[in-house]
Amino acid sequence: MRRIEYGYELCAGRPFRGQAQAELRAFLAEAELTYDPGIGYSVVIRDEAGRIAAAASLDRDTVKCAAVRPDLQGSGLMAQLITCLRQEAVSRGIRSLFLYTKPRNRRQFAELGFYEVAGTEEVLLMEDRRGGFxxxxxxxxxxxxxxxxxxxxxxxxxxxxxxxxxxxxxxxxxxxxxxxxxxxxxxxxxxxxxxxxxxxxxxxxxxxxxxxxxxxxxxxxxxxxxxxxxxxxxxxxxxxxxxxxxxxxxxxxxxxxxxxxxxxxxxxxxxxxxxxxxxxxxxxxxxxxxxxxxxxxxxxxxxxxxxxxxxxxxxxxxxxxxxxxxxxxxxxxxxxxxxxxxxxxxxxxxxxxxxxx
CATH class of the missing domain: 3.40.50.620 (HUPs)
Structure with a gap:
């Protein structure tokens, strides 16, 4: 765990187990997301009270279960998470990432360097390699x-x-x-x-x-x-x-x-x-x-x-x-x-x- 700006703390796991995973599952459920058993690496940011403020995970070369608490959206926490996941991916020899998100989040992740591959009414697949598809x-x-x-x-x-x-x-x-x-x-x-x-x-x-x-x-x-x-x-x-x-x-x-x-x-x-x-x-x-x-x-x-x-x-x-x-x-x-x-x-x-x- 390491402290980042404005009193937040960042914690990573490969993957989380026990109580840490249970807290992550509960946080994702509030964001209408389901924890994926294929996840191999997770990053969470906690506020000063120790509550999860934002989280995102990596399943091989795919970012999953990415969410920021509603009252903190737009505060730059997602950018922090994506940076951490990209660093982890590079350490594993992965040079580009996919990302699942809801269609309403298209613009947010486009600003973080992701491009649409394809999507449905329920889910959007994006990649951070321009012209990859x-x-x-x-x-x-x-x-x-x-x-x-x-x-x-x-x-x-x-x-x-x-x-x-x-x-x-x-x-x-x-x-x-x-x-x-x-x-x-x-x-x-x-x-x-x-x-x-x-x-x-x-x-x-x-x-x-x-x-x-x-x-x-x-x-x-x-x-x-x-x-x-x-x-x-x-x-x-x-x-x-x-x-x-x-x-x-x-x-x-x-x-x-x-x-x-x-x-x-x-x-x-x-x-x-x-x-x-x-x-x-x-x-x-x-x-x-x-x-x-x-x-x-x-x-x-x-x-x-x-x-x-x-x-x-x-x-x-x-x-x-x-x-x-x-x-x-x-x-x-x-x-x-x-x-x-x-x-x-x-x-x-x-x-x-x-x-x-």
């Missing part, structure tokens, strides 16, 4: 794209024959297909490895352009619930869809392809939200039937379970050759198991902190 979109855009342009986004953790089937079906229904592989590195198969497998397995499809979702689409910034499979809050579905619609305008995408989803509630909720929102943006949602084996959809979840149980040879009928070759290497299986086990523990902790939601 445009640069990302330009990196995806391919001069070969022509005619009817479609998009399919997939995690491919790992890629299965079910993914290959969806890619084939989508590619046959448009002239150009952008295949966006989720690049957030929070899966059992590392992001770079997932993309390499996809490129190998889909390399024979001439009209398919493989790219990544980057930090903007299906990421912990735009859609954190995607990585918390027990929940799917509409606000995050809507925000990620708003980000996609902005990308679609730039790339000329008029069709978004998805697979039917009988297994994962988060993906199913996302598909329903897209069905309602995309037509308003001039994008057709095309739902494709999942590939089945013995009457059951082929799923990456089942493949991961087989590998985790030491039965990796049994995945041969479920994955493309590139994926099977990948797991044939002991080093890759060992890396998978380390990450799989770590993610399982992390999911259990989050479930406890969110009441099992």
């Amino acid at each position: 445009a640069a990302w979109a330009a990196g995806i855009q391919d001069i070969r794209a022509c005619g009817t342009v479609g998009c399919l986004a997939a995690n491919c953790n790992p890629m299965t024959l079910g993914h290959r089937h969806l890619i084939e079906q989508a590619a046959a229904r448009c002239d150009t297909l952008y295949l966006l592989v989720v690049s957030e590195d929070r899966s059992a198969v590392p992001a770079a490895h997932r993309r390499r497998i996809v490129e190998q397995a889909a390399g024979d499809l001439a009209n398919v352009i493989v790219a990544e979702t980057g930090r903007y689409l299906i990421s912990s910034a735009s859609f954190p619930d995607y990585f918390l499979k027990e929940r799917a809050e509409a606000v995050w579905c809507g925000l990620d869809i708003a980000v996609f619609c902005r990308l679609a305008r730039i790339l000329g995408i008029s069709r978004r392809f998805v697979g039917t989803e009988p297994l994962c509630p988060v993906t199913a909720a996302y598909n329903r939200a897209m069905a309602a929102a995309l037509p308003q943006a001039g994008v057709e949602l095309v739902e494709l039937a999942r590939l089945e084996q013995n009457g059951v959809p082929i799923s990456a979840t089942a493949v991961r379970k087989l590998i985790a149980d030491g039965r990796w040879q049994e995945i041969k009928s479920l994955v493309p050759e590139a994926a099977y070759d990948y797991f044939s290497e002991e080093e890759n299986r060992r890396l998978f198991l380390q990450r799989y086990q770590a993610l399982t523990v992390s999911d259990q902790i989050v479930a406890q902190e969110t009441g099992g939601r």
